[in-house]
Amino acid sequence: MPQGMREMVVDSVRVHMLSTQHVVILREADRERYLPIWIGSWEAQAIAMKLQGVEAERPLTHDLLVSILGELGVRVRRIIVSDLADETYRARIVLSRGEDEYDIDARPSDAIALAVRVSAPIFATDAVLDRAAVMPEADEEERLSVFRDFVNSLDADFGPPPGEGGSGPGSFDVPLDDRPREDRPPGERRPDEGAQG
Numbered sequence: 001m002p003q004g005m006r007e008m009v010v011d012s013v014r015v016h017m018l019s020t021q022h023v024v025i026l027r028e029a030d031r032e033r034y035l036p037i038w039i040g041s042w043e044a045q046a047i048a049m050k051l052q053g054v055e056a057e058r059p060l061t062h063d064l065l066v067s068i069l070g071e072l073g074v075r076v077r078r079i080i081v082s083d084l085a086d087e088t089y090r091a092r093i094v095l096s097r098g099e100d101e102y103d104i105d106a107r108p109s110d111a112i113a114l115a116v117r118v119s120a121p122i123f124a125t126d127a128v129l130d131r132a133a134v135m136p137e138a139d140e141e142e143r144l145s146v147f148r149d150f151v152n153s154l155d156a157d158f159g160p161p162p163g164e165g166g167s168g169p170g171s172f173d174v175p176l177d178d179r180p181r182e183d184r185p186p187g188e189r190r191p192d193e194g195a196q197g
Contacts, residue, residue: 001123002078002080002123004125004126004127005080005123005124005125005126006028006029006030006033006123006124006126006129007028007029007030007121007122007123008026008027008028008029008035008081008122008123008124009026009027009029009122010024010025010026010027010047010051010112010116010122011025011026011027011034012024012025013025013044013047013048013051015041015044021038022038022039022040022041022043022044023036023037023038023039023044024036024037024039024044024047024108024109024112025037026081026112026122026124028124028129028133031135032135032136033129033133033134033135034133034134034135035081035124035128035129035132035133035134036132036134037081037089037108037109037112039107039108039109040109043107043109043110043112043113044109046060046061046062046113047109047112047113047116050062050113050116050117051116062110062113062114062117063117065114066114066117066118069095069118072097073097073098074095074096074097074102075095075096075097076093076094076095076114076115076118076120077094077095077096077101077120078094078115078120078121078122078123079091079092079093079094079106079108079111079112079114079115079120079121079122079123080092080094080111080122080123080124080125081108081111081122081123081124081125081128082125082128083125083127083128084127084128084131084132089107089108089128089132090105090107090108091105091106091107091108091110091111091112092104092105092106092111093106093111093114
């Protein structure tokens with residue numbers, strides 16, 4: 001594992017009714033620490049379809065990218081959620097071809113959609129996790145319940161794949177934490193205040 005980074009896995013992809021925003025939740029591979037990244041609906045659907053084993057009739061953008069990289073003999077080595085600035089996550093895709101290695105700037109949503117298609121490892125830097133990760137603590141049941149309520153307020157149902165009709169994402173209403181930001185513990189955000197990816 002690269003120094004200063006933690007391996008992550010995709011825990012889930014969800015949509016929140018009140019904010020109508022999508023979120024991919026990464027979980028640290030060897031402990032219960034979560035990194036929610038707010039993403040666009042198309043990217044959320046691209047990630048969710050692959051995780052659910054759903055194949056599109058025609059290649060989606062990320063599928064096309066995988067085909068192009070394969071034809072050119074390029075391998076996706078890893079993706080890294082590398083930075084969080086101005087409430088926006090940044091990522092890097094590390095590619096290799098022969099002895100050469102390339103480090104490409106990307107949105108985390110696109111990088112994750114690519115990683116799940118090629119089974120590439122996903123990492124997050126310690127700096128990003130220290131700033132934005134949520135870790136339930138056994139002795140703080142209230143913090144755990146806030147996180148549980150947040151996750152439960154999200155719905156993973158994305159409806160049928162593109163081209164098969166349907167009404168789109170399904171979800172349900174949940175109340176938001178209406179405490180003023182200054183009354184909440186440091187780093188705690190309401191679902192509609194999450195950092196964007």
